[in-house]
Amino acid sequence: MEKNFSMPEALCGDYLAEEGLPAHTIVTVENGTLKADYNGVKTVLQYCSGTIFAAVAEKDLQQRVSTLQFFIRDGKAWAVRCYNRIYQRV
Numbered sequence: 001m002e003k004n005f006s007m008p009e010a011l012c013g014d015y016l017a018e019e020g021l022p023a024h025t026i027v028t029v030e031n032g033t034l035k036a037d038y039n040g041v042k043t044v045l046q047y048c049s050g051t052i053f054a055a056v057a058e059k060d061l062q063q064r065v066s067t068l069q070f071f072i073r074d075g076k077a078w079a080v081r082c083y084n085r086i087y088q089r090v
Contacts, residue, residue: 005047008034011070011077015087025068025080025087038082041065051077 005011008029017023026037027045034045036055043055043065051070057063070077079088 003047005034005051005053007072007075008032010072010075011045011080013077014090015080016090017082017085017087019085023082023085023087025082027077027080036068038066038068055082 011027011034012029013027015025015027023039025039028035034047034053035058036043036045038055042058044058044061045053045055045068047053048067051072053068053070054064055066055068057065066082069081071079071081077089079086081087
């Protein structure tokens with residue numbers, strides 16, 4: 001079983017959900033750790049499996065904020081699902 005995601009750079013970018021109230025997520029890699037600013041909440045992305053990550057609060061790694069599932073095409077994520085919303089890369 002894989003413990004780390006092998007292509008973290010493919011997930012980095014800005015993602016925007018525009019239906020209803022707009023929501024924004026930015027994914028980055030800092031010192032080898034995937035992080036996300038999830039609608040203003042600083043999170044660390046913990047790898048689950050496939051392209052699924054648990055977003056946990058950076059200040060309290062026991063507090064789960066969201067689940068993120070990335071959709072990858074041609075070696076790059078084009079969208080991410082956060083719970084039931086789809087955020088497209090901008």
